[in-house]
Amino acid sequence: MRTITSLVFILQTLLVFGQKEMHDLAWEYSFLDTSKSHLQYYGDSNALQGFFTKLDQVIFEKKGKVNIVHMGGSHVQGGTLSHTLRMNLAQLAPDLNVERGFFFPHSLANTNMPGNIKVIKIGTWEGCRNSLPKNDCPWGFSGIDAITLDSNAGFELQSFSSSGEAYAFTEIRLFEHMASNTMIPVCTPTPDSTALDSMAGVRRWFFKTLKDSISVRFIAPEDAEPRYTLQGVQMVRPESGLVYHALGVNGAATKSFLRSENFVEQGRYVAPDLVIFGLGINDAYKPDSEWNPADYEARYDSLVYWFREINPDCEFIFMTNNDSYYKRRIPNKHALDVVEVMQSLSKKHDAALWDLFGTMGGLNSIAVWQEHGLAKSDKIHFTNAGYRLNSDLLFWSIWEGYEAHLKSLAP
Structure with a gap:
């Protein structure tokens, strides 16, 4: 009974705050492929249970903190994407303390x-x-x-x-x-x-x-x-609450953060329970002759190792690249390789995957997003409205996983 009551309570809270549900987004943006907007698991299907359990404790018992790190390049540095998701998560409970x-x-x-x-x-x-x-x-x-x-x-x-x-x-x-x-x-x-x-x-x-x-x-x-x-x-x-940390550097790729000499030592002060990985658009933005998916995967292996050195119980969501054009002219097919690499990473590291590329509509979809005022003319970056839509889609995918977790607790 408590589980059903909790679900109803949280969903009502989201709607009171004006949060559009997934079917509303699908109706408003018919070019989306919302069948792809789910957390996928290629390894352990319970890959986020530790995060969901800590979320339970914060929301229902007011105990402890749950720490989320969002890591990326300019998409994260700009702030709209990460801030919107932070505020979306804040709506899970009306009195939830959310820290910057x-x-x-x-x-x-x-x-x-x-x-x-x-x-x-x-x-x-x-x-x-x-x-x-x-x-x-x-x-x-x-x-x-x-x-x-x-x-x-x-x-x-x-x-x-x-x-x-x-x-x-x-x-x-x-x-x-x-x-x-x-x-x-x-x-x-x-x-x-x-x-x-x-x-x-x-x-x-x-x-x-x-x-x-x-x-x-x-x-x-x-x-x-x-x-x-x-x-x-x-x-x-x-106070107990949710803490959403942003790591964004313009132009950053996976190799960029591996240059940090004090990453692990300082990271222990953040101690993430969940890391949302959004690195890849800059890794893949290069000619075919310079793109090596195996090297890209190996660098992500190193980042996972670093985060698990910080917190052995850290869990992950790999977020595929958005669709983009190379030099504004050529659809970047490397995004297809990134999807395959992240599927492999999901299996290898028992992590979740959220397929932004597929949800957008796949190859060439960035042009459609631009037509609807959601992407910029460089066909890489989004407008503020596009970043907010990305965040809403990711939020509802996380909510779907959390909802399933709550239902699994029902007697």
Whole structure:
């Protein structure tokens, strides 16, 4: 009885918040192949049971936290895709606490940033992305560094939910490259206590009351050149809830994040229960002579290994590439190879697969999405409406799996 009541309660909550169901999306966007928009399992069909069980505890028992990491390139860095899915998941319960989690303040690295993050940059900063082969920086979990040599530099930071309310926190974590930093960050408001993990490069500021913004300046050394490298920020609060972390770097491929020297050590502070893998569009965006599906799969094997080193119980959803054109002219058939690779990865690592490529309509479907105002003229990226649709489709696929889990608990 509790299971049926829970299902009805959650579904009513979703509809109250205006969440369109899958059949509504299929009706509105008739070009979609919603028969493909399901979580698929090529290995263990219970591949997400650990995640669903933790979701139960958070929603129904108000115990613990469930951590989701969404990893990708520009699709994730832009923010609309990950933010929409975060807000969709927030609707699973009316009083569900949702945290902003780990993110990178991209404007400090002079690149585009999600609209719900507000950063005021003080002084001179430079960026260093893992996706550019010419770059050689000591990256951490985020795969991007913001570097300043300016003793007068600083920043102010705040992040907002879709309601326009700022995310509150009782702890801020700064992820840094401490081995090269000579400047010490100073926070306003003044923390009530602090902690430092020099091995991982994580500085923790604790507050006794909720805060919603910080201002950071630096103490510069007298006997060395000023230098500070920021590698990420995490907002934390003590309540049970859902935490949705975004790892997005423009142009990133699987090999990009494998360049991060401190990925595992910093990742332990995030400790994901579920990773949504969205890397592949940049791996596959190349001539046939340079595309090697076996190498692509091997790099994903390494990323899975890293995440399971962080959390042995971590579970995964592999998200296939969107349809795209190579150089705006040629349908990129490598997306078909990516589907096969991810099916193999699903089987090998007992992971779920969500087929965005098939759901879009398959090869050449990006042109249809563009005609409907859902994709941009480069035939790779989506408009904000397209990203929101992607997120809605993925959300309902996750909901379908979670619904089946709840029904399986019925006596």
